[in-house]
Amino acid sequence: MSSPLDLADARPDPAFTVTLDGREIEALPGRTVAAALWEAGVTSWRSTRGEGRPRGIFCGIGVCFDCLVTVNGRPNQRACLVPVAPGDVIRTQEGTGHDD
Amino acid sequence: MTDRPHLAVIGAGPAGLAATLAAAARGTRVTLIDSAPEAGGQFYRQPATGLRARRPQALHHQWRTWERLRDSLAGHVKAGRVRHLTEHHIWLVEKRLAEGFTVHALLGPEQEDPVTVRADAVLLATGGYEQVLPFPGWTLPGVLTAGGAQAMLKGTLTVPGRTAVVAGTGPLLLPVATGLAAAGVDIAALVESADPRVFLRQSRTLAAHPGKLGEGALYAGQLLRRRTRTLYRHTVVEAHGTDRVEAVTVAALDAEGRVRPGTGRRIPCDTLAVSHGMLAHTDLAESLGCLLDGTHVHVDEEQRTDVPGVWAAGETTGIGGSALALTEGHIAGGSAAARLAGTEPDPEEWATAAKSRTKLRRFAAALDRVYRPPAHWSEQVTDDTVVCRCEEVTAGTVREAVGELGAGDLRTVKLLTRAGMGWCQGRMCGPAVAGLAGCDLTPSRRPFARPVPLGVLARAGEETDQ
Amino acid sequence: MVGAACALYAARAGLDVIVVDRGPVAGGTTGAGEGNLLVSDKEPGPELDLALLSGRLWTELAQEFGESIEYEAKGGVVVATSPGSLTALERFADEQRTAGVTAEPVAGDALYGLEPHLAPGLPGGVHYPQDSQVMPALAAARLLRASGARLFIGRTVTGTLRSPEGSVLGVRTDRGDIHAPALVNAAGTWGGDLAALAGTTLPVLPRRGYVLVTEPLPRLVRHKVYAADYVADVASDSAALQTSPVVEGTAAGPVLIGASRERVGFDRSFSLPALRALAAGATRLFPFLADVHAIRSYVGFRPYMPDHLPAIGPDPRVPGLFHACGHEGAGIGLSTGTGHLIAQVLTAKTPDLDLTPFSPDRFSEEAA
16 A cells, blocks of 8 residues: 555655653654645644634635644644644644633 | 736746746746745645655655646746745735736745735735535544545645545545545445446547546556455435544435435444535636636636736636646646737747647536536534534524515625634635525625734835835 | 714604605714714713713613614723823813713722723723624614604705705705705715705714724623823814724624714725724734734714714704714714704704704804
């Protein structure tokens, strides 16, 4: 069964660790926060400010603002645009993202 | 201040690249400004460098075209004719009376640090984005745009899940399905609302483009080889799940585009990639005061907008695919180069491109007639279905604003319901709200193409005012 | 908004009301307003009296409509940015108090107790508990609906129908005539055009204003907060760009930032200098805003009259014609009082306020 890394014959640089709500997950360099979360089996990392419903990727290209997540204390980052870096602290966010 | 006139090309997709190369080849100084780390736009989105992909062409079609564009750009950049600014997120292009244009951008993925670029003329090649009409359950995680699934695959070499339904309408569905399949995703079904008979009616125009038809056949062939269930004249009526999508219900459509009762079928999946066509990005053009034709930027045969010094090419002037974007970009770049040098472009030079453009536009128009969302899609949208994703405004609230409060246009519906007032400023929900309210999709005036930190706005353009 | 309020009060006074607008509900200045119901920015005089009356009426309507129009009795805080302006502000507040305004000076800790995120080092301000907020478009729509008036939107008045003696018999529109013995001109910034169609004059001119809207935020700004120089801007006759910071949170989350004033006709084009000034003023008052994103802005045209007072009441030059427009930037707040007064004169009652200062023909006398 093929995987996208196989398909593109990718030999990525070594993976590193980031945390999601304190849980350690592995990430490959160059990937976005959204991609790292997908690879870790996570499809939602925000709950909406009205109904508290889960959201993750929708448009995938930075236009819809569904995928907002808090990275290193900065809220409302579009996970589909922001690349991961080693040691990044990623947090699911609620409400306006500023509620902390 | 150098003598050579300076053109800022905004967007490094097919149109922007073609324009940059055409202008640079004619001696114009070009700054190519783009929001991504690498050129390519959506169509030629490259895998992130850190992933060290040795066979990126496996994710693309017409790779050789990309290689030519990429290598020509590199040549011009190396020779100092073109400056390529990456990760610049433009929120405004300002026209200053006697001083040309100022491009206001935010740097890097954080988009907090300001940077400005001055130019004598600008060429907008800002592309397009996907349109999705709502249906019950469409806000579940795991439901995403077909183009988004493709962007994640091309750019990050990841897939959204294990089992996907690809649905909606449009020429994008096939390549997305085959791409995901090649990357190991099981495609449970391809669900296309278009009617194959409409293809036949458009056959003369479609047949004039044997290359493009061949492409479609290639995709269809690939899918057949994997025995993917393909359902034409079907639509997704609901996505099911609690915290993520677990299944979808698809149903057949009658000749009028209504769901045929009793034809609902449940298909288990953990991903639904959906698309109902594309929309142009027009914000920068609008705040420059450019005239729009409906929902895209109006241009003349030289790809000039009605604002002096502003050209536009590619999806932003009308959705039509990458081949059309390349052609328009080429014409626009050539025209800008000539006009900036004070001459008229030689019609001979772009006669072939103009002919190609006409044919490709006709082809795009034919595709438009084929790939229409089901006429009665709004009947499937229950009152409790969220329509504005950002502000969680339901269809019921929109209907109440129309029925009870007398709202008859998009702006009034927005004022009375907040639909379109969230982070995305109505980009996602505009067509849906217009459809539910029975009014025209009037373009939204968005002075800021991106959210701008107030601290940046507080100083923006100060130096040019002095 | 003014038209909606006139319709509501007239209908409740027993009149049969038809509302005509060439655009949609809240399509004019109302749709571009912030929703200020202020007494704080008005000096003693007819406008302040109207504001106090209107505020009382809004409080009543809030019982009825409350949440559906996002009414908030949040109060206002006017901030002085220098000791000199604090003295002037406190003196201003003293005068307002004599007219019935509740104005509480707040200095030092008390100021920051009300608004903890204000820039440090401000000498003080005045707290006006009577200032309130409403969502203008929702309010106009809800009041119109509650009035039960027949609503003819998307219909343009092209002329008036008058008797041989010159009194109003109705209006001509692009979709037929409407017969009525009384016509209320609540056309806001276009009130002068409508007056002309009725054969008379009303010198209403547009005064452009922009508003910046931020991303949704938790409640960090608790009141309507503005710098003391706002009052001077409103009263100014300068045509050039004038800005002074006005900042408030909303029930929905975003912070609204105003306020700018310019006389540029009806030019809707984008103005970076104006928006830059708004952003600069707001971040000076509330430094935390520097990292907050503006996600949109919108433009509107306030209807202003040469003496900064609206025109309210019967037009002596055209029997049957009444005016209710020219409220400049205070239209939302003053709409209820205006509607109430109009309903009174329409039903031949003595209006609760002396309408002489608002009389629609006060300028034609001066011109003559």
